Amino acid sequence: MKTYEDLAGDGGSNIISQVVSQREKLRSRLDKIKNKVALMSGKGGVGKSSITANFAACLVDQGYTVGILDADLNGPSIGHLLGVGNDQKLQIDEDGIQPGQGTLGIKIMSMDMLVSNPDTPVMWTEEGGATAVWVSTMESTALRELLADTNWGELDFLLIDMPPGSDRMDNIRDLIPELAGAVEITIPSPLSQHIVAKSITKNNTMGVPIIGLIENMATYVCPHCDQEGKLFEGQDVSELADRKGVPLIGKIPFDTRVSRKTDSGNLFYTENKDSITGKAIAEAVENILNFIEKKSK
Numbered sequence: 284m285k286t287y288e289d290l291a292g293d294g295g296s297n298i299i300s301q302v303v304s305q306r307e308k309l310r311s312r313l314d315k316i317k318n319k320v321a322l323m324s325g326k327g328g329v330g331k332s333s334i335t336a337n338f339a340a341c342l343v344d345q346g347y348t349v350g351i352l353d354a355d356l357n358g359p360s361i362g363h364l365l366g367v368g369n370d371q372k373l374q375i376d377e378d379g380i381q382p383g384q385g386t387l388g389i390k391i392m393s394m395d396m397l398v399s400n401p402d403t404p405v406m407w408t409e410e411g412g413a414t415a416v417w418v419s420t421m422e423s424t425a426l427r428e429l430l431a432d433t434n435w436g437e438l439d440f441l442l443i444d445m446p447p448g449s450d451r452m453d454n455i456r457d458l459i460p461e462l463a464g465a466v467e468i469t470i471p472s473p474l475s476q477h478i479v480a481k482s483i484t485k486n487n488t489m490g491v492p493i494i495g496l497i498e499n500m501a502t503y504v505c506p507h508c509d510q511e512g513k514l515f516e517g518q519d520v521s522e523l524a525d526r527k528g529v530p531l532i533g534k535i536p537f538d539t540r541v542s543r544k545t546d547s548g549n550l551f552y553t554e555n556k557d558s559i560t561g562k563a564i565a566e567a568v569e570n571i572l573n574f575i576e577k578k579s580k
């Protein structure tokens with residue numbers, strides 16, 4: 284298959300300079316963001332979005348500026364978790380799209396912020412509502428545009444909430460080659476561990492650094508008495524970590540307060556940082572920070 288780079292000319296369409304200028308725009312946006320970290324699992328429903336949002340809250344608590352890219356174009360949920368409803372209109376000016384302002388000042392950009400604003404010029408809606416088809420077939424283009432058009436400004440961290448599917452890293456790796464690394468999230472169930480193992484293998488073959496493995500819903504914590512108990516029967520996730528040669532950087536309990544809906548978009552971590560689960564979140568974030576610090580030396 285030929286790519287635009289193989290073209291001798293552009294047939295008058297100016298496509299080459301358009302692509303080059305978009306790449307430059309993407310680069311200048313990304314250069315202002317110090318650390319980019321992908322949170323992934325290969326599997327849905329293991330808590331990627333919840334963990335991403337609460338890690339962001341923990342980083343803000345430590346004085347960092349944070350943005351989240353919701354790369355799950357088909358099931359975006361970051362806006363919901365951070366209290367950015369469909370009513371928050373996107374602001375578009377000469378510097379691009381201004382990201383949504385979530386709780387704690389966390390900047391967010393998510394596909395559903397675009398698709399729920401039919402008045403904005405960023406829509407890809409074709410006649411007859413072809414958006415869903417477009418999104419699934421043109422995901423990489425959509426992500427590039429989301430990243431390149433969003434005026435993130437200066438940030439310490441951009442957390443990328445990845446969609447399920449281990450092949451999705453290709454897009455992100457292509458767009459953000461300087462990615463600090465990926466955090467793999469699993470729950471104790473054998474199926475989840477099996478899928479995460481594949482995702483780790485895929486990242487290894489692509490040379491994506493793996494910051495570590497996180498076991499979510501590792502135990503159950505009673506919100507009343509803070510007693511911890513086992514939630515799932517299953518193999519120990521530390522065995523998977525050993526087998527794949529990646530560090531187990533966090534064990535986050537199941538805590539009913541994580542999923543409790545708050546209208547304000549308040550995050551579990553902010554309200555419960557001294558709980559067992561809050562401390563587990565902080566410990567995992569500390570391990571990520573240590574990884575990044577070591578890498579930069």
Ligand SMILES: Nc1ncnc2c1ncn2[C@@H]1O[C@H](COP(=O)(O)OP(=O)(O)O)[C@@H](O)[C@H]1O
Nearest residue numbers: 327328329330331332333500536537538541542
């Ligand atoms: N540690 C946890 N304790 C309690 N509920 C959790 C925890 N992690 C995730 N959940 C809940 O599990 C469900 C799936 O989480 P979500 O973050 O949407 O997963 P994913 O992004 O991987 O699909 C949500 O209802 C969320 O509130």
Ligand SMILES: [Mg+2]
Nearest residue numbers: 331332355360
């Ligand atoms: Mg999600």
